[in-house]
Amino acid sequence: MAIDLVTSASFVPASEILSQTVEAILEIVVSANDVLFKKDSFKKLASYLERIVPVLKELKGKCISNSESLNNAIQILNREIKAAKQLTVECSTKSKVYLLMNSRGIVRRLEGTMREISRGLSLLPLASLELSSAIVVEIGNLCDSMQKAEFKAAITEEEILEKIETGIQERNADRSYANNLLVLIAEAVGIPTERSALKREFEDFKSEIENVRLRKDKAEAIQMDQIIALLERADAASSPKEKEMKYFTKRKSLGSQPLEPLQSFYCPITRDVMVDPVETSSGQTFERSAIEKWFTEGNNLCPLTMTPLDTSILRPNKTLRQSIEEWKDRNTMITIASMKPNLTSGDEEEVVQCLGQLKDLCEQRDMHREWVILENYISVLIQLLGGKNRDIRNRVLVILHILTKDSDDAKVHLQNIGGSETNDQDRVAKVDGAIELVVRSLGRRTDERRLAVALLLDLSKYNVLRDSIGTVQGCILLLVTMASGDDYQAARDAEEILENLSYSDQNVIQMARANYFKHLLQRLSTGPDDVKLIMATAIADMELTDHNKVVLLERGALRPLLNWVSHGGIQMKSVAVKALRNLSSVPKNGLQMIKEGASRPLLDLLHLGSSSSALREQVAATVMHLAVSTMSQESTETPVSLLESDEDVFMVFSLINLTGPEIQQNLLQIFQALCQSPSAAYIKTKLTQVELLVGCLCLALLDRLTSSKYLKETSHIHVRIEKLMQGCCACSAIQVLIQLCERDIGNVRLNAVKLFCFLVKDGDEATILEHVRQKCIETLLRIIQSFNDDEEVASAVGIIANLPENDQITQWLVDAGAIPIIFRFLRSGRLNDSNRSQLVESAVGAICRFTSPTNLEWQKRAAEADVIPMLVQLLDSGTTLTKYHAATSLSRFSRSSLQLSRTIPKKKGFWCLSAPPETACPVHGGICSVESSFCLLEADAVIPLARVLEETDAGLCEASLDALLTLIEGERLQNGSKVLAEANAITPMIRCLTSPSLRLQEQALHALERIFRLPEFKQKYGAAAQMPLVDLTQRGNSSMKSLSARILAHLNHHDTQDDRHQVCAFSVEEPSQFLLACTHGAYWWRKERTFQINGWTIAEAQTAQPPFHHEPVALTM
DSSP: OTTSOOSOTTSSOHHHHHHHHHHHHHHHHHHGGGOSSOHHHHHHHHHHHHHHHHHHHHHHHSOOOOOHHHHHHHHHHHHHHHHHHHHHHHHHHSOHHHHHHTHHHHHHHHHHHHHHHHHHHHTSOHHHHTOOHHHHHHHHHHHHHHHHOOOOOOHHHHHHHHHHHHHHHTTOOOHHHHHHHHHHHHHHHTOOOSHHHHHHHHHHHHHHHHHHHHTTOHHHHHHHHHHHHHHTTSGGGSOHHHHHHHHHHHHHTTOSSOOOOOGGGBOTTTOSBOSSEEEOTTSOEEEHHHHHHHHHTTOOBOTTTOOBOOTTOOEEOHHHHHHHHHHHHHHHHHHHHHHHHHHTSOOHHHHHHHHHHHHHHHHHOHHHHHHHHHTTHHHHHHHHHTSSOHHHHHHHHHHHHHHHTTOHHHHHHHHTTTSOOOSHHHHHHHHHHHHHHHHHGGGSOHHHHHHHHHHHHHHTTSHHHHHHHHHSTTHHHHHHHHHTSSOHHHHHHHHHHHHHHTTSHHHHHHHHHTTOOHHHHHHHHHSOHHHHHHHHHHHHHOOOOHHHHHHHIIIIIHHHHHHHHHHSOHHHHHHHHHHHHHHTTSHHHHHHHHHTTOHHHHHHHHHOTTSOHHHHHHHHHHHHHHHHHGGGOOTTSOOOOSSOSHHHHHHHHHGGGGSOHHHHHHHHHHHHHHTTSTTHHHHHHHHTTGGGGHHHHHHHHHHHHHTOSSOOOHHHHHHHHHHHHHHHTTOOHHHHHHHHHHSOOHHHHHHHHHHHHHHHTTOOHHHHHHHOOHHHHHHHHHHHHHOSOHHHHHHHHHHHHHSOOOHHHHHHHHHTTHHHHHHHHHHOOOSOHHHHHHHHHHHHHHHHGGGOTTOHHHHHHHHHTTHHHHHHHHHHHSOHHHHHHHHHHHHHHHHTHHHHSBOOOOOOSOTTTSOOOOOOOTTTSSBOOHHHHOOTTTTTOHHHHHHHTTSSOHHHHHHHHHHHHTTSSGGGHHHHHHHHHHTTOHHHHHHGGGOSOHHHHHHHHHHHHHHTTSHHHHHHHHHHHHHHHHHHHHHSOHHHHHHHHHHHHHHTOOSSOOTTOOOOOOOTTSTTOOOEEETTEEEOOOBTTBEEETTEEESOTTTOOOOTTSSOOOOOO
């Protein structure tokens, strides 16, 4: 090799020497990349050497003689390049730690080599060599640069060396000092800080001492021994087994009884064992603090010899101090070894005392903690942690925290609790037992909880134990609870533990199950694809509360999931959609997802022919949730629409005929929800136009599918379009739903019936009549009779109730026996309460169609089914809509009562021998019954109808009033009014005059106008009607004003007149007159344009607002 350079140039040609030198330089340049330490410095050296190569090559090309000056220069270059090569080899093969310890020497050798090479170059006889000017200039530059080149140890290297020197000088035996120092060394030389890696590197360093001894370098050997002694204190420097053997060997040699201190250990001043002994100028030794105090008090004589002292001289007595420390260590070691039986004695007082002593020892020195660990106190402490005494548990947690803080050995002992390790599974079991006891303390009182979480924080920094912490049942839940607690320090510790545990995907999922989503959301957004998939799967499968679903969406779960829906692979799409389905079940989330554009990619997937059936099912369910969310919008909000275009509406509905049952039911539910949203009118309108826009739909679908990035085969697209056209052509939504109702496919039929019910209500009458045929009627009745599902039955009855009142449809219903079916069902108690009110409303609405007064046959059929008593009963117990339908039906029945009332037959023969006469109906004058004439009096319906007038719903009051007014039509006024009065119906009628409903006001006004024609009712109720009537003269329409004025005039008509008062019978349209109503009459007074009324000055009669709503007032002149 070129390393074996010739050192004597007298016997070898100069050209050969130069070739070998060039070869050696090139080897150094290559080797510089392989050094383990100071790589930058060696690269710097290599760069200078590379610049020498051209110089040497040019010298080689010259015919040069072996002059003395040239030989000297070549000798220097040979020697220094050999040294550089040797240094490069050493730094490539020796221990990194060893190289760090010798970093200062390496720097010195590099600098020396550079300067010597520079000197060798400067000795070249340039003038006689006839070199080119460029080479000469380059040699000059090289010499100058290499002379100035500096190599320095890095700051971290210097700090480490200073710490080592300090530790050696101070005899530092602290384990944590050695641990930290070893970690700093590892980081400086670029090796892992794991225990195994540190131990391996330390062993390599220790092996270097043999090479040093072989070189007989005593100084370096002593220095390395000191460094090894310092670093051996580190946990990684030796295995727990090795430390244990070393410890017990020493402990057994000490005996079992503590030794008394030697007399020399005592300070002559304090009479106590010295801690920091110092020697004075007289040669006597004292405790530093004691002698310094002696000097401070003005004494300059030796306390023992009374000889003068130089107060500036106090020399540490290191030998004595070491002896004292060894004595203390011996006694402490014996004490620690003898305390364990006290902890297992069962005497709680003794245990508490012993734990206090043990805590003090652990706090004194790091070495004491190591001895406690080696004596296997941790297993005893863990057993105590499982006891019932809270004070003992707290003390144990404190000691365990002291022992495990910055101590891998303690954590290893904790790992091995229960005996020797046999296999990995056994290790885990043992760890779990210890960790579980610590975790149990997390659920106890505040002080114990705080200590336990601090201990777990230290344990969570150790990889093996960290793995076990997350597997302890309930641990993560307790930590999450603590992280949001009021105890700041405990919350911060718990949060840090969760951070440490978050390395594991399973731990992150457990945290999410405990409502701690921070790490799950981080991984979902920024993790690798496989981790994102795991997190999305967790969201999809977790049972989340509504609150947590909202939290996940608000904190950023939506964006990455939507991105997967749009751009991910099939598996990613499937998981993302499933997660969105879970989150979208909360209406607030659904609305937010629509606002952030989630509907478009989901609808695209739904329309996509290449999507799997399972994926489309998940998509359909998610879109259904979005549709349901639109039902919850507040009226004050800007409406959010799921299906924003006609194309979307037709496209989604068209899929009903092209998909399987699971997807069909979700699609039907989508439209059910939309029919209850702010866009209900739009959706219903578009659904009735489906058959008109099939061509537009197919063209739009063709355009979308052919431009889709998911599909590649045009033929597949056209097949899809053809199927769509076959399924949708000339087929309206109503017709599709009727077909689905006729098929007995569980949930599909149920949802089809429900959507059909929504579309029929307020739907297009012509479209409904076009498609609803007798077969459809029979299907609906069959569904009602089946009683399979309460919701389905309620919706089917609702369809019948909302179908247009067409004679043909009603006749089909009658012929099919609908009346007893519906009524029997109405009386059934099988329904759940949640569906009961809806069903009763629909049933009463359906029965209403059979009560038309134009068809007495239908009415009789209904009456024979005992419908009327049920309607009367519902006036008191039904919902508002139920009462409305009941009142409407009773009104219709009552309109037929007069013609159906049977005339009372004349008596024949002897009165005394004839049967008692039948009682005539006081209203209809004939013989009435519920079944034959549908009489309201016979049905006891008048009083319930009167009570309904007290309701606040105007429509309901109108229906009730309609029914009551049938009793006073035509010649029945006198008798009917009496019946109404007896039922207390007239007073509610008067109150109807103040209703906001104009129709109800008009109804009541016309009814009262007729009733007040009768003097007895005028006298009894006229006063109560005055104020509402006067109010109507002010704010009613023209016809109501006029009628109100006439009624007022009629009410205030007297047989005699008072000269001071005039009867008010005028039109309030006259601007100069003002009407004032009083309890006993209406008076007006004109005095110019000003009126005085109980202190009120009415300057403008047209705009004045007298206090009619207050007590009646009288006009004063």
